[in-house]
Amino acid sequence: LIKYLLLIAHGSRRQGANDEIIRLAESIAGHADNGYDGVLPAFLEIAEPSISEGIKRCVELGAEHIVVMPYFLAAGNHVYKDIPGEIACAQAGAPEVKIEMSQYLGASEAMASLVLDCSRRVDQASTSS
Amino acid sequence: LIKYLLLIAHGSRRQGANDEIIRLAESIAGHADNGYDGVLPAFLEIAEPSISEGIKRCVELGAEHIVVMPYFLAAGNHVYKDIPGEIACAQAGAPEVKIEMSQYLGASEAMASLVLDCSRRVDQASTSS
Numbered sequence: 001l002i003k004y005l006l007l008i009a010h011g012s013r014r015q016g017a018n019d020e021i022i023r024l025a026e027s028i029a030g031h032a033d034n035g036y037d038g039v040l041p042a043f044l045e046i047a048e049p050s051i052s053e054g055i056k057r058c059v060e061l062g063a064e065h066i067v068v069m070p071y072f073l074a075a076g077n078h079v080y081k082d083i084p085g086e087i088a089c090a091q092a093g094a095p096e097v098k099i100e101m102s103q104y105l106g107a108s109e110a111m112a113s114l115v116l117d118c119s120r121r122v123d124q125a126s127t128s129s
Numbered sequence: 130l131i132k133y134l135l136l137i138a139h140g141s142r143r144q145g146a147n148d149e150i151i152r153l154a155e156s157i158a159g160h161a162d163n164g165y166d167g168v169l170p171a172f173l174e175i176a177e178p179s180i181s182e183g184i185k186r187c188v189e190l191g192a193e194h195i196v197v198m199p200y201f202l203a204a205g206n207h208v209y210k211d212i213p214g215e216i217a218c219a220q221a222g223a224p225e226v227k228i229e230m231s232q233y234l235g236a237s238e239a240m241a242s243l244v245l246d247c248s249r250r251v252d253q254a255s256t257s258s
Contacts, residue, residue, distance in 0.1 A: 016205075017204070031242070069247060069248040073149075102248045114237055117237065119198040
């Protein structure tokens with residue numbers, strides 16, 4: 001099956017924040033052996049493409065299996081209600097495509113390690129312990 | 130130097146989201162060789178402890194060097210203005226303590242890999258490619 005990853009961010013009024021997501025999707029797409037035939041970004045609110053537009057774009061590109069990944073740190077209504085609702089709606093309109101939602105980012109078991117790595121990168125030149 | 134990590138989340142009206150941050154800080158604290166004498170959570174808004182309270186708590190626990198890590202995905206005003214402002218204010222009140230801000234979560238170079246790992250964890254039992 002042709003498999004696409006749709007990375008869902010909240011969407012921001014600052015285009016710079018949305019651009020970060022677009023670059024992240026490009027970066028993931030560039031990973032060798034990432035397991036996907038394509039990686040696209042989409043936004044729950046404010047920015048475009050919307051989730052339904054993103055799913056439609058994947059289907060147009062030939063996707064037969066779409067994994068929707070919520071790029072959210074906390075499991076709130078967006079993760080448990082809004083995104084599944086958008087998926088259910090898109091699924092109804094494209095019953096031939098398999099659409100699944102993955103774990104949201106904040107639930108990642110590797111998060112503690114990532115935070116530790118990140119905390120070691122201090123802006124200022126002065127570092128000591 | 131006694132070194133503490135202060136993990137800063139936005140803060141949510143849903144206590145469940147705040148509890149996730151508290152558990153994450155505990156999980157990081159439990160990592161062997163994490164490089165910190167202690168790891169505490171704090172919140173920019175809404176939830177407690179605040180950043181200033183969190184820094185004060187680190188100092189009371191003996192911290193001589195505090196790394197403040199923004200648990201934020203996007204680099205907006207919170208990361209570039211609000212958190213540095215809180216740090217500057219706390220630093221003025223505790224000049225003997227070295228307080229630094231690290232990279233924010235979303236800037237992590239390992240984020241693409243984490244998203245990929247996370248996307249492979251699909252809720253539903255049906256998985257194929």
